[in-house]
Amino acid sequence: MDLSLLESSLSIGAVAPVPLIARRPAHLVGNTPILWIDAPFAPAGRGFYAKLEGANPGGIKDRPGLHMVREARRRGDLAPGAPIIESSSGTLGLGLALAGLTYGHPVTVVTDPGMEPSMVRLLTALGAQVDLVNAPHPDGGWQQARRARVADLLDAAPSGYCPDQYHNPDNTAAYRPLAAELIAQLGRIDVLVAAVGTGGHSAGTAAVLRERCPELRLVGVDTIGSTIFGQPAAPRLMRGLGSSIHPTNVDYGAFTEVHWVAPAEAVWACRQLARRHYASGGWSVGAVALVAGWVARTSPAGTRIAAVFPDGPYRYLETVYNDAWCLEHGLLGHEPPPEPDEIADPDECVVTGWTRCSRVRDPLGREARSKAGVR
CATH class of the missing domain: 3.40.50.1100 (Rossmann fold)
Structure with a gap:
């Protein structure tokens, strides 16, 4: 775009699209x-x-975070108010925190020491619980260690649901x-x-x-x-x-x-x-x-x-x-x-x-x- 046209479009009084008014944060996705x-x-x-x-709001994985939880609820795989437990290096954790807020589920994000401290603090501020594994799996590294921890947490919470982002269509x-x-x-x-x-x-x-x-x-x-x-x-x-x-x-x-x-x-x-x-x-x-x-x-x-x-x-x-x-x-x-x-x-x-x-x-x-x- 020509710079003069851009400056004109940004000037006071220029006609601009009306910004979206969202009634729920999930409406800001997409x-x-x-x-x-x-x-x-x-x-x-x-x-x-x-x-x-x-x-x-949280990045690309707001889309699957909301969709996987919505579909699990529709099928009856996720009961109202039941916990959501998933492995994430960060961005899906944000999407699941949004889904938990939207649909009323507590969320636990299992991660590893590579997650940035700022991300841990943000997830906590958004209401998610962050569970940190302390050693990599001998074969599958940190990713497999996180998945094993998810399995342990699900055993302790029979009503819990794991979206399993790696294998979930x-x-x-x-x-x-x-x-x-x-x-x-x-x-x-x-x-x-x-x-x-x-x-x-x-x-x-x-x-x-x-x-x-x-x-x-x-x-x-x-x-x-x-x-x-x-x-x-x-x-x-x-x-x-x-x-x-x-x-x-x-x-x-x-x-x-x-x-x-x-x-x-x-x-x-x-x-x-x-x-x-x-x-x-x-x-x-x-x-x-x-x-x-x-x-x-x-x-x-x-x-x-x-x-x-x-x-x-x-x-x-x-x-x-x-x-x-x-x-x-x-x-x-x-x-x-x-x-x-x-x-x-x-x-x-x-x-x-x-x-x-x-x-x-x-x-x-x-x-x-x-x-x-x-x-």
Whole structure:
């Protein structure tokens, strides 16, 4: 938009849309804005459209938090007033806190020492109880340790309900409205770039978009050290994407390619977004922006690219945006290369930086077994 037109539209007396008046906080979820992102990720005339899910009260997982609880109540799996107990690294915890407030359920969020102190305080302020595991599982790391603790808490609370975001199809279904919003805002979409953790928002959004845009390319973004796409498990500094288990919500057949991104590369992208576009977020946002910029640079002119930014920056002020913390972890002064490394097979080698693979398969072979009728 021309700067003079923008200034005119913001002047006193200009006609502006009437802001939404919400009677309940859950009514604020959805209808998030889109921002055009170009330099320094793509040259003039190239770029991508960022869906700013951080505009939801708690981030993108407000959508599945509300939807999974609503559906569980509808089916009778969750009794009125019964406790909700779930594992989360943070953002789903916010969504479940909102759902607990909306539908009248106490919420316990099981997490690990990697959760930022600010997030613990926020969840507590929102009425959730935070339960901290103190040691990683020998095989499944912190994620499996949290899930084991959830199981223990459910044993002690027979009426309790765990949404099980990793394997619950309601998690995937929760993103139909997000896809509908993208279609209304952008019309045709050629490429969707999405971070992958539980697999919910990539699978749910792409499935609906393909009903309108059958040639859609889905580009997955993971973190180094994540097992989702066939890499070996390793300690992961980046939270909100990646996994040390294999969620069944991941739709492997939907992906055109996958990229792995390292923490220093995501930090660079997050800070560039903040400085150049006044819109940024956490690890997932930085990783997605890095990959979406590459897609914009390497795709034919006119390719319409949508990228999902799952959250905003405030949770990460003491990590991604803290110079002392980043220096301690060796994350500053590492501008990413212009192109990712390429591997032909997801388990060809252990990736340690931005890497791309155009062959995507379920590392557990579940898709092949399912097609063969084997359970």
